[in-house]
Structures are given as C-alpha cells and as structure tokens.
Amino acid sequence: MSLLQVENLATHFDTRQGTVRAVDGVSLSLKKGETLGIVGESGSGKSVTCYSLLRLIPEPPGKIVSGKAIFDGEDLLRMTKRDLNRVRARKISMIFQDPMTSLNPYMRIGAQLIEPLLIHKMCDKKQARERALEMMHAVGIPDSIKRYSMYPHEFSGGMRQRIMIAMALITKPELLIADEPTTALDVTVQAQILELIRKMQNELGMAVILITHDLGVISGFCDRVSVMYSGTVVESGTADDIFYRAHHAYTRGLKKSIPSTQEKGSKLYTIPGAPPQPIGPKPACAFAPRSDLNFSEEEARMEAKFLEVQPGHWVEVHPASVENYKEYLK
Amino acid sequence: MSLQDSFLQIQDVRSWFPLRKTLFSNKQTQYVKAVDGVSLSLVKGEVLGLVGESGCGKTTLSRAIMQLIRPTSGKILLEGKDLTLLPEKELRAMRPNFQMIFQDPFASLNPRLTVFDTLSEAIRVRHKLRGDKLKDAVGQLMIKVGLSASQMNKYPHEFSGGQRQRIAIARALAPEPKLIIADEPVSALDVSIQSQVLNLLKDLIQSMGLTMIFISHDLSVVKYMADRIAVMYLGKIVELGDATEVITNPVHAYTQALISAIPTLDPKSERNRNRIVLQGDPPSPINPPKGCSFALRSWIPHSPKDAEIDGVFMEIKTGHFVEVHPATVENHRRYLPDSKFETQ
Structure with a gap:
C-alpha cells in the first residue's frame, strides 16, 4: 500500500512572458517508511512539485492544472482548505532550504516549536513544552531549557536547521518533505543533519522525500530516486538502478560531470548547453538539444514515452535520451 | 623552494576586527580573530586550493591578500613587493596584477552596465584603446571565456548563471593579471554548468600561465583543480600539502x-x-x-x-x-x- 501516490501532477505559472510549465506531468509513489530522493537542477520543478502537494503555491500566478495526489486515501489537491490544514504539519511536515530565513526572527524558539502542537490541539501548553524540550534533546541541542527561550539569531546555521527538524517532527508526522535541507550548510554539518534525519526516521517510522541537486547526498540516503528535468520525471528507480544502471542520457551526464568521478588532469565531462526555458509548447523531448546521442531530425519529433524498463525502473524513452531506444519502443 | 622562487609570499598574516565597546565597560577591547597567523607561499603558475567551513576565515584571508582590507599584521609579498606597505596610489598601479572572481554572479555584476561597459573599463585604462579597437579587444576577451562577441551590448540579467560567471571571469582577466583569487566560483552554479566553468578556468590557467588561489568548501572540486591544498580552521592553516597527498593521506x-x-x-x-x-x-x-x-x-x-x-x-x-x-x-x-x- 502506498502512503502517497502522485499522478500526472502539473503546475503552471502565468507570467508576462507566457505560461511557465514548472511541473508538467509528474508521477511519484511512496510507501510507508520509505525514502524517496528527487534530484534535478534549479528550475527542474522539484521544489514546485513538493510545494504543490501541500498547496503552498501562490495562486495566482501559480495554478495546479491537473493531477492527483492521494495521501492516506484522500486527494490533497482537491481537499478543502480546512481539511488540508488538518494534514499540514500533523501528517505531512516540511523542512525548507534556508534555515536563516525560515524561522520567525521575532518569536522565541520555544514558541515556534510548540506552535504546531497547539494549533492542532494535540496537547496543552505544559505538555507541549515538555515535548519540545524532548525534541530539542533528540535533535542534539545542548542546554535545551536555556535555548528554549532564545531567539533564532542566537543560533548557528546548523543549530537552526536542527530546530527546523525538531519543529517538523514534533507532531510525529507520517511524511517529511525536506527541500534541500543541507544546501545552505557546510559539509561537516551536512553529514550531521543527514544522520539526524535518518535517526529520526528510524525512530518514528516516517517516510521522507528528500529534494536535492546533489547526487552524492542521495546515493547513500535514499531507497528510491526520481530524476527531474524541465518539469518532468525522466528516470525513476531504486538508488542502485540510478547509480549503476542509469538509462537516461541526462542522468548519465549528470553523474559524469561531477569532479570526484573524474581523473585528475583530464577534462571534465560537460552536458552541452543549458536547461531549456519551460515556456511555450511542450517539446517532444526536452533533453534533445543537449543530448550526446545521435538521432535524426525525424526521430527528434517522436513522442517520448515513460516506460518501465525493468521492474520498478522507469525511464523516459526517446531516441535523444536512451541508446538503443528501439528495444523498448516496439 | 627558496624565497626568490615564490611568486606570492604570505607571512604571518593576521586580520583582527575589534568589537564595539559598550559605553561604560572598561574591559579590554575584544577582537574577532578572523585570520590569525597564516603563512603561505605560491610559485608561479601554481593553483592552491583553500578549503574550510564557513566562518573559518577563507574569504577574509583572500580579501587581505587583495588589499580590500588591510591586514592587522603580517606581510604579503607579490613578486617581492610588500603590498601591505604600499601607499594607496602605488597599490592602485599594482592592482591589475591581482584580481578576484566572486562567488555569486548574480550579485557581483553591475546590473546597469552592459557587458561591454563592464569589460572595456580595464582594457581602456591599461591599453588606452578607443572605438573599434576597444570593441575588438572586448570581443576577443569574450570569445576567450566562451561567450560570443555579439552579446557585447546585453545586460547581465539577459544571461544565465553560468554565462554570468563567464562574464565575471572575463572581467577578472581584462587587466591581464598574474594572480587570481577565485572565491567559491562555482558553488552558486548547477552541476552541469559547474563542470563547464571549471573546464574554462583550467584552460585559462594553462594558456595564460595564471597563479590562482581557489577557494571552495567542496573538496572534490578542489581536488580536481588544485596542485596543493591548504585546509583552514578557525583562522589558521591546519594542514597543507600536495592535493593528492592531502586527500589520500590526511593527517x-x-x-x-x-x-x-x-x-x-x-x-x-x-x-x-x-x-x-x-x-x-x-x-x-x-x-x-x-x-x-x-x-x-x-x-x-x-x-x-x-x-x-x-x-x-x-x-x-x-x-x-x-x-x-x-x-x-x-x-x-x-x-x-x-x-x-x-x-x-
């Protein structure tokens, strides 16, 4: 039974330049307790996908155009605001990228921590305080009683991200969405925070969606991985599928362009060009202009298909994105 | 390596910032010791990678070398001349020799200047070129960093992040420097763009014989770029050595x-x-x-x-x-x- 099932989600933004197809037909599924990584470059739509799930997209200019997101048997995209507020923070929590800007600078840490408990009337203020102190201890904040009444500016970046995690997990949610939780942090602190998320996941048995642009972060952390490019998922499978048996030319290019995989002194592999602007009509294959595969103009116009090439391993198959595509497109 | 060989010699540099005293305190002034006794020396053509966490003093050190802040104490010798002792006027004459590439290409380019304005300034001052000759020189510089000369009259907002960083690199190259400090030049860029810019930097170092201090928090990038690595922690260098040696046998x-x-x-x-x-x-x-x-x-x-x-x-x-x-x-x-x- 899957905990979350997203089907064909599309979120568009109306801008002066035209409609931006930020997310354009994304499907994901997540089991209880599972960790899903979403990788992609900036502008690929990974954050918008997750914001859409909790309907955090500003409307207008944004609009969820189509799709379903079934969580616990209910469609998040069609719920009333009132029902949705019962899910937000109680069943699905979110950690944002920048711990410097996502805490309220005017509120004491303690007050921010217990807010979700009080709003959802899960316990009284005294119990909430106790629970908050417990959580602060669990995420590794020393001196929790003293720090409970301090303000965010008195905390370092790593400490603030710990507070964000404590706040997200204080309600014991079933799903945690972490949007680039370590991008703003140093490598040594990044290792601490990832360990912490993993530890809390084991304790609470929750599912995690980890959004990142860093393939290295994903590799040891996630059970399954979805690779996004220009608003769609181009490849999805287990971590092993993505790291050992990647099919899509973009996934392969991304892995090859990381310096640590390269011989010193050799030239780095680069994916030519830049990601496309998702404005205007949808191309048959968004990756075709940057692909290193040989394909004819006629082939470039062919529709791409999202196919299961091996059990659980899905790839967007197109002459520009998969070698020997004919094996799959019969 | 003898003293004569070294191109850039940094000797026991300290950069302390005094904290503001409260009105009635009679305590001694406290200092933020951002850089606290760093000595390094670089030979010509070398790339030194500088790594460390945020707040360890990497950026302060680079600014001290650039004389954007005058260090509290210590010497910085570029080709034997101590930059810290030079008066402002002579320093200005020296500045074309050392240039900097900043982290964020969205913040480091003037949004009101076209690419031509940004790049031509240094060439005009240095070579006293005008008109078509100046345009040619700017065009050549743009081609060198992988841009097309026809984009000369565009403004920074019309370029993507990777292209903007190329403009920033071109600006640093315009006065024909010998030393470049690159402060996290690729950390604001996406992975696929990052490798394009790293390749460009590597080519330029080789073709122009540049000496470079490459600052980054990403060790895998530094390992790829640098000949030697210096690891900084809380204002001091704690380990220094050949890049492969430091990565494979860290002590x-x-x-x-x-x-x-x-x-x-x-x-x-x-x-x-x-x-x-x-x-x-x-x-x-x-x-x-x-x-x-x-x-x-x-x-x-x-x-x-x-x-x-x-x-x-x-x-x-x-x-x-x-x-x-x-x-x-x-x-x-x-x-x-x-x-x-x-x-x-």
Whole structure:
C-alpha cells in the first residue's frame, strides 16, 4: 500500500512572458517508511512539485492544472482548505532550504516549536513544552531549557536547521518533505543533519522525500530516486538502478560531470548547453538539444514515452535520451 | 623552494576586527580573530586550493591578500613587493596584477552596465584603446571565456548563471593579471554548468600561465583543480600539502572529517560507510579556546590538560605540513616524541 501516490501532477505559472510549465506531468509513489530522493537542477520543478502537494503555491500566478495526489486515501489537491490544514504539519511536515530565513526572527524558539502542537490541539501548553524540550534533546541541542527561550539569531546555521527538524517532527508526522535541507550548510554539518534525519526516521517510522541537486547526498540516503528535468520525471528507480544502471542520457551526464568521478588532469565531462526555458509548447523531448546521442531530425519529433524498463525502473524513452531506444519502443 | 622562487609570499598574516565597546565597560577591547597567523607561499603558475567551513576565515584571508582590507599584521609579498606597505596610489598601479572572481554572479555584476561597459573599463585604462579597437579587444576577451562577441551590448540579467560567471571571469582577466583569487566560483552554479566553468578556468590557467588561489568548501572540486591544498580552521592553516597527498593521506583530524563527509556516488559503499561525524559547531573566533582550537570537536581522545597546549605546525613529510597536537593527530607521539604532552 502506498502512503502517497502522485499522478500526472502539473503546475503552471502565468507570467508576462507566457505560461511557465514548472511541473508538467509528474508521477511519484511512496510507501510507508520509505525514502524517496528527487534530484534535478534549479528550475527542474522539484521544489514546485513538493510545494504543490501541500498547496503552498501562490495562486495566482501559480495554478495546479491537473493531477492527483492521494495521501492516506484522500486527494490533497482537491481537499478543502480546512481539511488540508488538518494534514499540514500533523501528517505531512516540511523542512525548507534556508534555515536563516525560515524561522520567525521575532518569536522565541520555544514558541515556534510548540506552535504546531497547539494549533492542532494535540496537547496543552505544559505538555507541549515538555515535548519540545524532548525534541530539542533528540535533535542534539545542548542546554535545551536555556535555548528554549532564545531567539533564532542566537543560533548557528546548523543549530537552526536542527530546530527546523525538531519543529517538523514534533507532531510525529507520517511524511517529511525536506527541500534541500543541507544546501545552505557546510559539509561537516551536512553529514550531521543527514544522520539526524535518518535517526529520526528510524525512530518514528516516517517516510521522507528528500529534494536535492546533489547526487552524492542521495546515493547513500535514499531507497528510491526520481530524476527531474524541465518539469518532468525522466528516470525513476531504486538508488542502485540510478547509480549503476542509469538509462537516461541526462542522468548519465549528470553523474559524469561531477569532479570526484573524474581523473585528475583530464577534462571534465560537460552536458552541452543549458536547461531549456519551460515556456511555450511542450517539446517532444526536452533533453534533445543537449543530448550526446545521435538521432535524426525525424526521430527528434517522436513522442517520448515513460516506460518501465525493468521492474520498478522507469525511464523516459526517446531516441535523444536512451541508446538503443528501439528495444523498448516496439 | 627558496624565497626568490615564490611568486606570492604570505607571512604571518593576521586580520583582527575589534568589537564595539559598550559605553561604560572598561574591559579590554575584544577582537574577532578572523585570520590569525597564516603563512603561505605560491610559485608561479601554481593553483592552491583553500578549503574550510564557513566562518573559518577563507574569504577574509583572500580579501587581505587583495588589499580590500588591510591586514592587522603580517606581510604579503607579490613578486617581492610588500603590498601591505604600499601607499594607496602605488597599490592602485599594482592592482591589475591581482584580481578576484566572486562567488555569486548574480550579485557581483553591475546590473546597469552592459557587458561591454563592464569589460572595456580595464582594457581602456591599461591599453588606452578607443572605438573599434576597444570593441575588438572586448570581443576577443569574450570569445576567450566562451561567450560570443555579439552579446557585447546585453545586460547581465539577459544571461544565465553560468554565462554570468563567464562574464565575471572575463572581467577578472581584462587587466591581464598574474594572480587570481577565485572565491567559491562555482558553488552558486548547477552541476552541469559547474563542470563547464571549471573546464574554462583550467584552460585559462594553462594558456595564460595564471597563479590562482581557489577557494571552495567542496573538496572534490578542489581536488580536481588544485596542485596543493591548504585546509583552514578557525583562522589558521591546519594542514597543507600536495592535493593528492592531502586527500589520500590526511593527517589532521579535521581534514579527515572533511574528507569523510564527501558523499560518493556509490550507494552500496555509502550504506556501509563509517563516517566521521563531527560534534557541534566550530568555536567562536571572538574568544578562541586556548591551545588547540579543534580539541572541543575532535574524536581523538586527549586529556583536558593537553587540549590547552598549543599544537606545532610541522613538516611531517616533504611538502606536507600539519598542525600536530594530541587532539588533532592520532599518533602524535610519532611526530612529537619529546613533547610536553601527556599520553592518553
């Protein structure tokens, strides 16, 4: 039974330049307790996908155009605001990228921590305080009683991200969405925070969606991985599928362009060009202009298909994105 | 390496910032010791990678070398001339020799100047060119960094992040410098764009014979770019050596933790990996702990008394320098046989 099932989600933004197809037909599924990584470059739509799930997209200019997101048997995209507020923070929590800007600078840490408990009337203020102190201890904040009444500016970046995690997990949610939780942090602190998320996941048995642009972060952390490019998922499978048996030319290019995989002194592999602007009509294959595969103009116009090439391993198959595509497109 | 060979010589540079005194306090002024005694020397054509966490003083050090802030003490010799002693006017004449590339190409370019305006200024001043000749020179510079000369009259907002960083690189190259400090030049860029810019930098270093200090928090990038690596922690260099040597045989506990924190692309080995996870945050540079600044976060057992004694920065192998201390080097007795440290 899957905990979350997203089907064909599309979120568009109306801008002066035209409609931006930020997310354009994304499907994901997540089991209880599972960790899903979403990788992609900036502008690929990974954050918008997750914001859409909790309907955090500003409307207008944004609009969820189509799709379903079934969580616990209910469609998040069609719920009333009132029902949705019962899910937000109680069943699905979110950690944002920048711990410097996502805490309220005017509120004491303690007050921010217990807010979700009080709003959802899960316990009284005294119990909430106790629970908050417990959580602060669990995420590794020393001196929790003293720090409970301090303000965010008195905390370092790593400490603030710990507070964000404590706040997200204080309600014991079933799903945690972490949007680039370590991008703003140093490598040594990044290792601490990832360990912490993993530890809390084991304790609470929750599912995690980890959004990142860093393939290295994903590799040891996630059970399954979805690779996004220009608003769609181009490849999805287990971590092993993505790291050992990647099919899509973009996934392969991304892995090859990381310096640590390269011989010193050799030239780095680069994916030519830049990601496309998702404005205007949808191309048959968004990756075709940057692909290193040989394909004819006629082939470039062919529709791409999202196919299961091996059990659980899905790839967007197109002459520009998969070698020997004919094996799959019969 | 003798003194004459070194192109850039940094000697015991300190950059301290006084904290504001409260009105009635009669305490001594406290200082943020952002850079606290750094010595380095670079030969011509060398790329030195400088790594460390945020707040360790990498950027302050680079600004001190650039004379954007005058260091509190210490010498900075570029081709034998001490930049810290030069008066403003002579320094200005020297400035074309050393240029900087900044981290964020969205913030470091003037949005109201076209690419031509941004790039032509230095060429015009240096070569006294005008009109078509100036345009040609700017065009050639743009081609050198992988842009097309026809984009000369565009404004920065019309370019993508990677292209903007190319403009920033071109601007740094315009006065024909000998030394470039690149402060996290690729960390604001996406992975696929990052490798394009790294390739460009590498080509330019080789073709123009540039000397470079390459600052980054990403060790895998530094390993690829640099000949030597210097690891900074709380205002000091704690390890320095050949890039491959430092990455494969790190001796300082902090370097080991940094390297251990680099995620790999191999899920199987990642799952079974024993990572060194450091405890806590770096201490504040306002009142740095006495003795070894890393003792608080180190996983190597050492006595509290040892922690208060200063470490010794020494050459443990030809060209490989490490700050040796019971809290930072596991079998420190190998290097400090007759020291004042207790044994644990």
